[in-house]
Amino acid sequence: MATMLDLDQLRTFVAIADSGSFTRAAETVHKTQSAVSMQMRRLEERIGKPIFGRDGRSAKLTEDGERLLGYARRMVRLSDETMAAFDDDELSGRVRLGTPDDYADRFLPEILARFSRSNPRVEVTVVCEPTVQLIECLREGGLDLGIITNIKGTPMTEVVRQEPLLWVVSNHHQLEQDDVLPLALGRDTCCWRKSAIEALSPIGRRYRILYSSNNSTAVSAAVLAGLAISVMPESALRPGMRVLGEADGFPRLPPCEIGLVRAWNKPSNPIVDALAEHIVSSLDNLSMQIAAE
Incomplete structure (x- = not known):
């Protein structure tokens, strides 16, 4: 007889994969950490393969774990959709x-x-x-x-x-050494633009706004191309960007x-x-x- 997968175990597995931690997943699924660990041991027994490789305090997926995750997401989503389809109180x-x-x-x-x-x-x-x-x-x-x-x-x-608002530049360029800083910022109404200008003025750092756009992709493109320095929140950082700090002569910005x-x-x-x-x-x-x- 084929081994049946437990939907509750799969839901917990997805929560661990999304949060990167057994502890945070336990809070999400409203279980104790020991109960979550037991569920994952049983899931590994059902699959017959290890799905987690421990790395410090986080839970990293093995190759088999990554493969299982796609199926688990689909099964949990289908279960939720099925229950919603028969819920007369469902929002519409x-x-x-x-x-x-x-x-x-x-x-x-x-x-x-x-x-x-x-x-x-x-x-x-x-x-x-x-x-x-x-x-x-x-x-x-x-x-x-x-x-x-x-x-x-x-x-x-x-x-x-x-989150922190940061000065950023291309990894492959040293624009911070220019006498006049080239900047890529939002339009006049952008509060990040105002924060950048207000931070540079008291220290007498000269600048020119080379690119101005409300489109974040356009601003990021100017930074990654090595054309300008910009300011953006921590979560907006992309590969190829480097953060400039006080050691580089850039004042701290107010948080976003x-x-x-x-x-x-x-x-x-x-x-x-x-x-x-x-x-x-x-x-x-x-x-x-x-x-x-």
Whole structure:
């Protein structure tokens, strides 16, 4: 008789793979760490192969573990979709989410994947605009929820993540040695641009804004090509970028605060509430992944 896989064990396995830690996975699946460890031993017995190779405090997948992960995700997702299909109380409708494109690139894949699995009947409309425009749309009711860069004075903002704002340059160039720093920054309304300029002015460091764009991909391209220095949050760093610090003559920048904002003067909505919960959960998970690296 063929060995049957346990869906609860697979769900725990996926949680470990996503968080990189047995301890954090135990919190996610609401089990003790010893129960999680026992589940994984039994799963390895069922598979007949080791799926984890211990590396310090994190749990790294073996080659067989990586192979199992794809099947496990599909089985857990199908189970969730099946249960949702027979849930008469399942949410349905539409929600409008706004976010700058740099946050969309980094955060939306996990947020939307999680939300869609739990709420397959909800249509999510995503609008990518700079924070200032998103705040205006939320004020006018054109959006239901926004992931924004927190700006002082913006009402009803819940700060859901904070990370360092960093000076970055190409790995293969020493632009920090130029007499006049070439910069690639956002447009005039960008608060990161304002932070960069305000930090350089008191120390008398000369600069020129060589590239200006609200598109994070364009700014990153200028940095990676060795054309300019920029500022960006820690989670936006890409391979090929190098961080410049105080030892390089660059002042410390204020942290980047990521806020969650709901539309003004709108009644509570269960769909918006559900999406907000998934956003907070996904950003918490990202924080754990960065801490584990």
